[in-house]
Amino acid sequence: MSQANTLLQSFDFLIPQFLREDYSPYKCKVSINGINYNLRARRIHLQNQIKTWVNTGKNPFIKPVECQECLFDTRIPNIYIGSDGVCNMCMTYKKNFKQEILDSELQTFLHTPREEGANMDAVVGFSGGKDSAVCLITARQKFGLNVTAVLVQNGFIPEQVIENGKKLCDKLGVELVVLNIDLAPYVKDMMDNNFKNGYPCYKCGDMFYKEIQDYCVKHRINRIIMGRNWWHWIEPEVRSTKWVTDAATGMKIQIFSLPFVLQLTEKDIYRILDDFGWSTVKIHGNSTNCILPGLVEYQVSQRLGYHPELQLLSREVITGFLDKEEAKHQLADVKDNTATLEQLVNKKLEEINQRN
Numbered sequence: 001m002s003q004a005n006t007l008l009q010s011f012d013f014l015i016p017q018f019l020r021e022d023y024s025p026y027k028c029k030v031s032i033n034g035i036n037y038n039l040r041a042r043r044i045h046l047q048n049q050i051k052t053w054v055n056t057g058k059n060p061f062i063k064p065v066e067c068q069e070c071l072f073d074t075r076i077p078n079i080y081i082g083s084d085g086v087c088n089m090c091m092t093y094k095k096n097f098k099q100e101i102l103d104s105e106l107q108t109f110l111h112t113p114r115e116e117g118a119n120m121d122a123v124v125g126f127s128g129g130k131d132s133a134v135c136l137i138t139a140r141q142k143f144g145l146n147v148t149a150v151l152v153q154n155g156f157i158p159e160q161v162i163e164n165g166k167k168l169c170d171k172l173g174v175e176l177v178v179l180n181i182d183l184a185p186y187v188k189d190m191m192d193n194n195f196k197n198g199y200p201c202y203k204c205g206d207m208f209y210k211e212i213q214d215y216c217v218k219h220r221i222n223r224i225i226m227g228r229n230w231w232h233w234i235e236p237e238v239r240s241t242k243w244v245t246d247a248a249t250g251m252k253i254q255i256f257s258l259p260f261v262l263q264l265t266e267k268d269i270y271r272i273l274d275d276f277g278w279s280t281v282k283i284h285g286n287s288t289n290c291i292l293p294g295l296v297e298y299q300v301s302q303r304l305g306y307h308p309e310l311q312l313l314s315r316e317v318i319t320g321f322l323d324k325e326e327a328k329h330q331l332a333d334v335k336d337n338t339a340t341l342e343q344l345v346n347k348k349l350e351e352i353n354q355r356n
Contacts, residue, residue: 131227184348
């Protein structure tokens with residue numbers, strides 16, 4: 001090592017820690033969708049932009065610097081780009097991904113015994129969309145599991161999606177259970193705040209998981225299969241399974257991302273559906289079951305400066321589920337459906353008031 005390098009290293013402590021160390025987006029603890037974009041979030045965002053500039057020599061304050069491999073760029077608060085042109089999410093995934101861990105999780109899931117009193121192996125969190133449909137087909141036909149399909153109706157899933165899903169369940173000999181939640185009041189609150197205090201799909205996801213877990217506890221089912229095609233955990237290692245413990249009963253439940261553990265691609269998904277003879281209902285927006293993403297994308301995009309589903313599609317690109325150009329194509333068609341959204345939410349609120 002040269003004397004110059006030795007001298008530089010001896011003064012490392014003068015360089016800010018965020019420039020000296022690599023870290024994942026999750027360690028930033030900042031929302032990608034601009035929720036609580038407060039002073040702390042702005043500071044973290046600024047640090048990541050400076051880090052990108054130092055690493056790449058490209059000024060993100062003039063033009064966003066995009067990852068060479070996925071869609072993430074420096075407009076996203078918790079993202080920075082490394083000297084190799086790859087973002088910290090891609091970096092973390094590559095560093096922590098091990099196929100043998102996913103293989104082990106699959107075996108654990110398949111060989112977990114039922115809880116006493118259960119008459120089903122697992123619940124499939126069924127949305128009526130393409131990914132959960134493949135989960136249902138795979139669970140029944142490939143793994144021979146006895147499953148129940150549970151669909152959580154948030155008020156924005158069209159009835160034709162549910163009817164289409166019922167046809168799939170009937171063909172597989174699987175019961176379809178529909179649970180209902182009222183998402184509209186939360187959407188109205190977010191609309192009134194220009195979506196600065198939340199993003200509907202995140203809130204829906206939280207409510208969805210609670211309904212599914214409550215159903216599992218009630219019926220003593222300790223496994224949930226999800227159509228998620230990216231990780232549940234990325235640190236300290238990439239994992240497809242999330243374990244939760246019910247506070248009231250102490251029952252442990254596995255929440256398992258089947259497309260991800262099998263490393264399926266979008267082409268694989270459509271091939272399986274074609275082979276089975278079933279197709280999804282066509283819906284605008286980045287969804288094959290719910291109309292809400294397509295209704296809010298314009299307003300949220302205007303506020304953020306990027307598409308609200310950029311995070312989802314970037315993760316799908318990182319895992320190899322989706323090709324980068326196809327992901328960009330999916331984000332390109334943004335429609336202003338503000339009037340339709342307002343009318344629909346007001347109608348849903350009226351229905352809730354009448355029901356109560």
